[in-house]
Amino acid sequence: MAVELNVLALSLLFLLASNAKAQPNNGVFDVMNFGAKAGGKTDISQALMAAWREACALVSPSKVVIPEGEYVLSQVTLAGPCKAPVEVQVRGNLKAPADPSKFNNVPSWVTFQRIDHFTLSGAGTFDGQGGYAAWAQNDCKQSKKCNKLPINIRFNFVTNGLVRDITSVDSKQFHINLLGCKNLTFANITINAPDQSPNTDGIHIGRSSGIDITDSRISTGDDCISLGGGSQNITISRVTCGPGHGISVGSLGKYKDEPVFGINVVNCALINTSNGVRVKTWPASLEGIASDMHFEDIVMVNVSNPVLIDQEYCPSNKCNLKAPSRVKISNVSFKNIRGTSATQVAVKLACSSGIPCENVEIGDINLSYIGTKGPATSQCSNVKPTIAGRQTPLACGLIV
């Protein structure tokens, strides 16, 4: 017993000693110790990169801290793989260069890449310093130039992580973009941009699975959350959206092999948005599948298209509307959706004439039209939904 204790004490001592040597800061790397200066005049990107490199190389969990204060930050990519879990805690307010030409046509401001077991936390702000001068260069309808404006925060191939408490404001393009991520939770996120700022989607998810977005507030000029091709097992709960274009799946059908499965949107509120919950696919599209999508317990306040499946989505009016979408939509439910519609057609299911929607369920809808043209209505094409519970308006005009 005594021997065992001694061995334990010795190894504990050894552990403490080696820890003390390897981590002089208990695994905490404050950017101020790497030359960062607050006050919003000197770029902290080099300091942040230096702190990141040390944190990422540590064999035990580590944390990079940006303390309270104002900072300017030019473009950075914080990349793994790292040796152990890393947290980046942003307590301060980070400001991007206001001038889009400072980004050298790389459409990213802060990128987190190839990191496993990652946490981004802190009550700090990522201020993209968009503004109408920058947004005016976002001319998606005329050219492809819009892709060149930077996205505030990118997560590329980040797995098993948590993003919490942060705020993103006035991104020049999308606020948060996910590509190739797995098992990430976004909690208590705030996103803010004016309702006239183009293409400033709140959170865009592509080719990612196991993503949860919860307890968050998003006000923006485009979709609050958009789920692009390859989004699988996504849960969105307790999110308030507005102004903005709503919570959207799509637009789908532009790329091959990007099936969408397992979307759950529950307990959300949409306020003053141009759409509520919608699924959109391009006409004349490639083949695709979007299935197992469920929208439940949603409150709409003055929403223009509260419930919408749009398989002829064509915002620029430059599509071939003669050929149908070839994205097959199936196993969809809209349940317990209530509140007010800003347009008379409160429920619209416009499915593909080539591949009708299958297994769509509508249950307990109570949407009233706030205008003066009469009661709310519902329009459907190429779909025969299953109807349950009370329906205002009558689903697809059917009396059940």
Ligand SMILES: *[C@@H]1O[C@H](CO)[C@@H](O)[C@H](O)[C@H]1NC(C)=O
């Ligand atoms: C998902 O990520 C969280 C946070 O890192 C982790 O605790 C959890 O074990 C992961 N789940 C799976 C199935 O790997």
Ligand SMILES: *[C@@H]1O[C@H](CO)[C@@H](O)[C@H](O)[C@H]1NC(C)=O
């Ligand atoms: C949510 O984030 C804010 C900072 O943006 C913080 O003050 C607040 O405590 C957080 N709420 C929870 C429940 O963690």
Ligand SMILES: *[C@@H]1O[C@H](CO)[C@@H](O)[C@H](O)[C@H]1NC(C)=O
């Ligand atoms: C999605 O979730 C289902 C059920 O939990 C699981 O079987 C499937 O492997 C998951 N798919 C992905 C891509 O995470």
Ligand SMILES: *[C@@H]1O[C@H](CO)[C@@H](O)[C@H](O)[C@H]1NC(C)=O
């Ligand atoms: C909706 O927008 C109108 C006009 O901008 C505004 O007056 C109203 O307060 C907004 N409603 C809510 C609930 O925010």
Ligand SMILES: *[C@@H]1O[C@H](CO)[C@@H](O)[C@H](O)[C@H]1NC(C)=O
């Ligand atoms: C409804 O939204 C429209 C903009 O879509 C706005 O002009 C109007 O003031 C809003 N009405 C209410 C009652 O909030």
Ligand SMILES: *[C@@H]1O[C@H](CO)[C@@H](O)[C@H](O)[C@H]1NC(C)=O
């Ligand atoms: C839709 O649901 C049915 C019944 O639950 C299931 O058999 C079918 O595989 C689902 N379709 C897709 C494309 O997942």
Ligand SMILES: *[C@@H]1O[C@H](CO)[C@@H](O)[C@H](O)[C@H]1NC(C)=O
């Ligand atoms: C529908 O909502 C209205 C208020 O918007 C409410 O008066 C009515 O009771 C609701 N109907 C049902 C069946 O819940």
